[in-house]
Amino acid sequence: MLTAASILLALLAVSSAQEQQANFTHHAVLDPNGKYLLNWNPPTNGSDYFTFECVVATRGWLGLGFSPNGAMTDADIVIAWIDANGNPQISDRHGPAQGNGYPPADSTQNYELVSGRKNNTHIIITFRRKLDTCDPQDRKITSDTTRLIWAFSDQVPTSANNIQQHSHRGVKSVQLVNPQTNDGMAKILADPSTKVYDLSVTNVTLPTDKRTLYWCDIFELPQWKKHHVIANRMMIQKGNERYVHHMVVYGCGEEDMSEHLGKPAACFDDTQIFSPMEKCKDFFAVWAVGGEDFVYPSQMGAPIFGDSKQRFVLLEMHYDNADLTPGITDSSTFRFYLTEQLRPVETGKITIGMPVNPVQLVIPPKQQRFTTYAYCPGKCTSRMTEPITVFTGLLHTHLLGIAMRVRVIRNGEEIKSDMRDDHYDFNYQSPVYLSKPLVIMPGDDIIVECTYGSMDRDTMTYGGFGSDNEMCLAYMEYYPKRNLSPENCKSFVDPKNLTEILGLKKEQVNIGPKASLGGGAVTVLNQDQQNVTITNWYKNDLKMTDDMVTKLQDYVKNSPQSVSCGFQGKDSAGGNVTDSTFFKLDGPIQNPHPYVEPAAVCTASSGTTGATTTS
Ligand SMILES: *[C@@H]1O[C@H](CO)[C@@H](O)[C@H](O)[C@H]1NC(C)=O
Numbered sequence: 095m096l097t098a099a100s101i102l103l104a105l106l107a108v109s110s111a112q113e114q115q116a117n118f119t120h121h122a123v124l125d126p127n128g129k130y131l132l133n134w135n136p137p138t139n140g141s142d143y144f145t146f147e148c149v150v151a152t153r154g155w156l157g158l159g160f161s162p163n164g165a166m167t168d169a170d171i172v173i174a175w176i177d178a179n180g181n182p183q184i185s186d187r188h189g190p191a192q193g194n195g196y197p198p199a200d201s202t203q204n205y206e207l208v209s210g211r212k213n214n215t216h217i218i219i220t221f222r223r224k225l226d227t228c229d230p231q232d233r234k235i236t237s238d239t240t241r242l243i244w245a246f247s248d249q250v251p252t253s254a255n256n257i258q259q260h261s262h263r264g265v266k267s268v269q270l271v272n273p274q275t276n277d278g279m280a281k282i283l284a285d286p287s288t289k290v291y292d293l294s295v296t297n298v299t300l301p302t303d304k305r306t307l308y309w310c311d312i313f314e315l316p317q318w319k320k321h322h323v324i325a326n327r328m329m330i331q332k333g334n335e336r337y338v339h340h341m342v343v344y345g346c347g348e349e350d351m352s353e354h355l356g357k358p359a360a361c362f363d364d365t366q367i368f369s370p371m372e373k374c375k376d377f378f379a380v381w382a383v384g385g386e387d388f389v390y391p392s393q394m395g396a397p398i399f400g401d402s403k404q405r406f407v408l409l410e411m412h413y414d415n416a417d418l419t420p421g422i423t424d425s426s427t428f429r430f431y432l433t434e435q436l437r438p439v440e441t442g443k444i445t446i447g448m449p450v451n452p453v454q455l456v457i458p459p460k461q462q463r464f465t466t467y468a469y470c471p472g473k474c475t476s477r478m479t480e481p482i483t484v485f486t487g488l489l490h491t492h493l494l495g496i497a498m499r500v501r502v503i504r505n506g507e508e509i510k511s512d513m514r515d516d517h518y519d520f521n522y523q524s525p526v527y528l529s530k531p532l533v534i535m536p537g538d539d540i541i542v543e544c545t546y547g548s549m550d551r552d553t554m555t556y557g558g559f560g561s562d563n564e565m566c567l568a569y570m571e572y573y574p575k576r577n578l579s580p581e582n583c584k585s586f587v588d589p590k591n592l593t594e595i596l597g598l599k600k601e602q603v604n605i606g607p608k609a610s611l612g613g614g615a616v617t618v619l620n621q622d623q624q625n626v627t628i629t630n631w632y633k634n635d636l637k638m639t640d641d642m643v644t645k646l647q648d649y650v651k652n653s654p655q656s657v658s659c660g661f662q663g664k665d666s667a668g669g670n671v672t673d674s675t676f677f678k679l680d681g682p683i684q685n686p687h688p689y690v691e692p693a694a695v696c697t698a699s700s701g702t703t704g705a706t707t708t709s
């Protein structure tokens with residue numbers, strides 16, 4: 095059966111081989127030693143097909159799998175090799191129903207061989223498949239993070255029924271549909287007119303008594319004329335890749351931060367907060383683990399310099415020393431690539447989400463799924479005088495995040511938004527380039543939903559900066575740029591009403607002015623009349639019940655939240671608004687008609703069982 099299919103597919107391979115000489119737009123190194131490279135092109139111009147090229151340092155077979163969680167169970171798997179006669183072979187298979195083990199062949203073969211060859215060291219096999227093959231034994235490729243499982247072996251199979259176990263295997267998270275692309279980076283690097291501006295930390299020593307370090311350093315911008323940022327690159331000190339988790343550059347608005355120059359320090363600890371974190375809030379650039387070079391589309395640039403009032407930026411590094419390895423110091427650099435030749439379209443930044451706060455963002459322990467809701471209502475977006483187009487963004491949670499989405503509701507109908515990920519991976523926070531940009535119109539309602547899984551936790555998880563604490567933030571970049579400074583929109587539940595659900599009387603809770611920056615600022619008078627921090631109260635005193643969880647989930651979704659609207663523009667009376675404004679919502683943003691992804695058009699001939707084939 096497979097032989098007949100292979101012949102047909104080999105014919106198809108010949109016909110499309112030429113067109114597939116085209117370069118691949120996307121690339122990933124799947125294994126840590128660089129033995130397994132994946133190149134691919136997402137569907138373009140109305141085609142349904144992904145084309146993948148696997149370049150693997152083996153003479154046997156290679157396997158690639160699309161897995162919901164990194165395991166073989168329920169994964170969609172393809173195995174390919176060059177047979178003893180030098181002919182490429184491919185076999186569409188699937189993971190066993192339980193556990194890891196031999197993957198049976200699919201009854202319908204949906205992977206089409208395009209070409210294959212080998213040399214003394216490598217096999218190079220190109221194949222294609224539809225985004226949705228309509229075969230229940232395959233998995234649809236989505237705009238979520240995909241856990242690609244990969245494997246190879248030096249044994250050449252004698253047939254598809256005789257494939258030996260892999261000698262190497264692993265898993266790697268990748269964005270297949272909307273990956274970032276560093277296409278154009280080579281040109282930017284080669285262009286003598288490209289300038290660079292670096293922000294570096296020097297010899298930061300990671301602590302060995304706690305996992306997370308936020309390191310903050312203030313820099314004064316040079317007095318250059320206005321430039322455009324056209325690319326950026328995170329240059330992690332060699333060997334520190336596993337410790338540098340993410341980095342954010344914030345502008346400090348018109349604040350004079352000169353007293354903090356040359357005094358890098360931990361951004362905060364349990365008792366005090368380094369003040370730059372409070373004053374520098376204009377999100378300007380972000381990089382997180384898994385991210386590669388970021389290249390702007392050729393007609394776009396993000397303005398930098400040339401504004402004499404905005405003199406300072408804050409570089410915030412997040413280190414994650416999960417196993418408390420001693421003796422780690424870091425000197426990493428974030429590099430902006432700049433041009434003086436201003437590009438026609440300027441980009442701007444918006445952040446939407448929840449405050450990082452221990453009494454507003456809470457996730458009860460032992461939950462499969464607990465979802466928080468941040469609301470940015472039409473009353474805020476209507477300050478914009480024209481639509482904005484979001485073309486890239488980064489969704490950010492910490493360890494418990496399993497799904498996140500930015501929903502946009504226009505006149506009661508939710509529109510399609512690819513700023514979403516149902517398979518979120520804390521360790522792969524790459525920005526996406528939206529192949530279908532997300533347009534936000536004045537008056538649109540926006541909901542940012544973050545879903546967490548806390549089965550492994552025994553106590554309450556709360557909003558905070560540590561990896562073990564949580565966040566829910568969507569960083570987005572759009573065009574055309576509207577104002578001088580980045581904008582944000584955040585929503586807040588009432589902290590006293592929230593803690594009341596947990597059994598605390600309002601008079602037991604004291605919320606200090608810096609509550610939004612650390613757990614130490616909220617204190618509770620516990621049963622023994624001791625004055626303890628809320629985070630210690632969560633750990634030592636709180637006994638969560640199922641009833642509390644139900645009420646909490648209802649509360650964070652349906653209570654009337656307050657909004658901090660940092661969008662600038664026109665208010666309803668036509669006056670100019672340049673400041674953040676607080677207002678209270680009457681209730682949650684409603685989404686009566688959620689967006690439903692149209693089902694794929696499945697025809698009888700969308701695969702081959704051996705005797706028949708497509709197209
Ligand atoms: C592939 O890349 C090469 C050089 O990088 C370029 O000359 C060629 O035009 C590209 N081919 C296609 C089909 O884009």
Ligand SMILES: *[C@@H]1O[C@H](CO)[C@@H](O)[C@H](O)[C@H]1NC(C)=O
Binds near residue numbers: 138139
């Ligand atoms: C897609 O179509 C456009 C316009 O027809 C064309 O310019 C572009 O080169 C096509 N892209 C690919 C990858 O074929």
Ligand SMILES: *[C@@H]1O[C@H](CO)[C@@H](O)[C@H](O)[C@H]1NC(C)=O
Binds near residue numbers: 149214215216218
């Ligand atoms: C075999 O092909 C791979 C991938 O194109 C290449 O990197 C490698 O250098 C080649 N090896 C030899 C011995 O030609």
Ligand SMILES: *[C@@H]1O[C@H](CO)[C@@H](O)[C@H](O)[C@H]1NC(C)=O
Binds near residue numbers: 296297
């Ligand atoms: C950083 O540490 C290295 C090695 O200890 C030392 O040589 C270097 O001078 C330090 N750099 C700074 C700026 O302190």
Ligand SMILES: *[C@@H]1O[C@H](CO)[C@@H](O)[C@H](O)[C@H]1NC(C)=O
Binds near residue numbers: 587588654655
């Ligand atoms: C908090 O609860 C009180 C009743 O206990 C209610 O009147 C008030 O509206 C609530 N506030 C919010 C923001 O939910």
Ligand SMILES: *[C@@H]1O[C@H](CO)[C@@H](O)[C@H](O)[C@H]1NC(C)=O
Binds near residue numbers: 604619625626
């Ligand atoms: C508990 O301690 C905090 C901070 O030290 C203080 O602000 C608060 O007033 C205290 N609360 C009570 C009830 O003593």
Ligand SMILES: *[C@@H]1O[C@H](CO)[C@@H](O)[C@H](O)[C@H]1NC(C)=O
Binds near residue numbers: 669670
């Ligand atoms: C609002 O801002 C615009 C330009 O930013 C300016 O031309 C206009 O005069 C301002 N209107 C008021 C009422 O300040």
